Amino acid sequence: MFPPDFNTAAFLRDYWQKKPLLIRGGGAAWRNPLDPDDLAGLAGEDGVEARIVTRTKKTWKLEHGPFKPSRFAKPGKKPWTLLVQAVDHAVPEVAALIEPFRFVPNWRIDDVMVSYATDGGGVGPHFDQYDVFLIQGLGRRRWQVGGRCDATTALLPHDDLRLLAEFTPTDEWVLEPGDMLYVPPGIAHDGVAVGDDCMTYSIGFRAPSRAELVSNWCDHLLDGLGDDDRYADPGLGLQGNPGEIAPDAIARLHAMITETLLDREAFARWFGGYTSAPKNDVDWSSDAPIEPGALREALAGGTALRRNPASRFAFIREGDDVVLFVDGQSFECDGEIAILAERLAATDRLVLDAAAINSDAAIKLISTLVKQGSFGLDLKD
Ligand code: SIN
Ligand code: CO
Numbered sequence: 001m002f003p004p005d006f007n008t009a010a011f012l013r014d015y016w017q018k019k020p021l022l023i024r025g026g027g028a029a030w031r032n033p034l035d036p037d038d039l040a041g042l043a044g045e046d047g048v049e050a051r052i053v054t055r056t057k058k059t060w061k062l063e064h065g066p067f068k069p070s071r072f073a074k075p076g077k078k079p080w081t082l083l084v085q086a087v088d089h090a091v092p093e094v095a096a097l098i099e100p101f102r103f104v105p106n107w108r109i110d111d112v113m114v115s116y117a118t119d120g121g122g123v124g125p126h127f128d129q130y131d132v133f134l135i136q137g138l139g140r141r142r143w144q145v146g147g148r149c150d151a152t153t154a155l156l157p158h159d160d161l162r163l164l165a166e167f168t169p170t171d172e173w174v175l176e177p178g179d180m181l182y183v184p185p186g187i188a189h190d191g192v193a194v195g196d197d198c199m200t201y202s203i204g205f206r207a208p209s210r211a212e213l214v215s216n217w218c219d220h221l222l223d224g225l226g227d228d229d230r231y232a233d234p235g236l237g238l239q240g241n242p243g244e245i246a247p248d249a250i251a252r253l254h255a256m257i258t259e260t261l262l263d264r265e266a267f268a269r270w271f272g273g274y275t276s277a278p279k280n281d282v283d284w285s286s287d288a289p290i291e292p293g294a295l296r297e298a299l300a301g302g303t304a305l306r307r308n309p310a311s312r313f314a315f316i317r318e319g320d321d322v323v324l325f326v327d328g329q330s331f332e333c334d335g336e337i338a339i340l341a342e343r344l345a346a347t348d349r350l351v352l353d354a355a356a357i358n359s360d361a362a363i364k365l366i367s368t369l370v371k372q373g374s375f376g377l378d379l380k381d
Contacts, residue, residue, distance in 0.1 A: 012103070015184075036138070107312070109205055138198065143181050145188065185207070217261070275312070314345060324365075326372070
């Protein structure tokens with residue numbers, strides 16, 4: 001992971017979204033947070049996105065999970081790799097890997113994919129649309145990086161995998177446990193396991209495409225537009241040619257579009273909810289929520305709030321107030337609750353101070369978040 005002298009500001013200035021960077025860092029301090037058997041177990045669960053990529057002499061084969069234990073009992077001799085998406089949502093120790101990356105805003109962070117490969121295994125040369133930090137967890141992997149790719153880059157003919165037709169590496173490194181490689185979007189890369197038992201943790205980021213943004217923002221706007229909200233021209237004047245769509249009509253029509261689409265405040269509020277919504281519309285709410293009184297008592301006793309590892313927290317400012325977004329829900333927060341909201345969005349574990357515990361508004365907010373499953377109570381201390 002990051003060595004103590006790692007300069008985050010210099011990284012953001014010189015590498016983030018610009019060029020790859022090898023970061024040697026693990027050494028003796030590194031602990032692999034997940035056992036390969038536990039990864040295989042997760043790959044067998046319904047609702048967990050898992051894939052196996054097998055490399056044959058001529059091509060690459062892709063299988064989709066869930067995978068039964070028997071799939072791993074006789075894996076075959078060809079190099080293969082198992083890839084499991086969003087492991088941080090299920091394993092708090094893997095979620096903890098994200099914490100050193102919080103110098104990037106929460107809303108830009110996606111999830112942690114974990115791969116396990118046998119000697120020679122990998123997913124083939126490719127490029128991703130997103131930034132990624134590839135942390136070597138167990139064993140060794142040779143990473144090669146190449147040039148920048150885009151929609152015009154030639155791909156191998158394959159129904160399921162987007163592999164590069166040509167890959168010319170410009171750099172290569174063998175990563176040991178705890179080392180990591182940062183790869184910006186669009187940069188060709190290929191990681192091949194050197195020896196068996198190779199595990200890699202991909203801290204993945206997200207960046208909405210323009211098409212996705214426009215489409216979702218417009219869908220949201222359409223939900224709020226009624227049929228009677230319509231073009232009107234009570235000041236209609238005489239015009240020389242009835243065939244003309246007159247400039248003032250165009251101006252009024254165009255204003256109907258821009259007034260709606262360009263409302264920045266409404267956009268910010270919509271985006272907060274949109275970007276913090278859980279991935280698969282999951283519902284973590286509890287049937288037997290803790291009563292506010294019992295919650296206050298637990299918090300006063302030093303019980304910490306621990307964020308659900310799959311929860312997304314973000315906020316926007318509106319003057320001195322804050323709108324907090326948690327898992328697609330929004331909460332208006334002013335005064336001391338605004339300060340609390342900022343703290344809730346900043347950290348994955350929090351022990352509340354006396355002022356917050358004594359505030360009814362704070363307990364109400366926390367109760368709601370605990371009830372919807374975004375926070376759990378860490379009863380350990
Ligand atoms: C891997 O972990 O094998 C693949 C990760 C990547 O290249 O994005
Ligand atoms: Co990749």
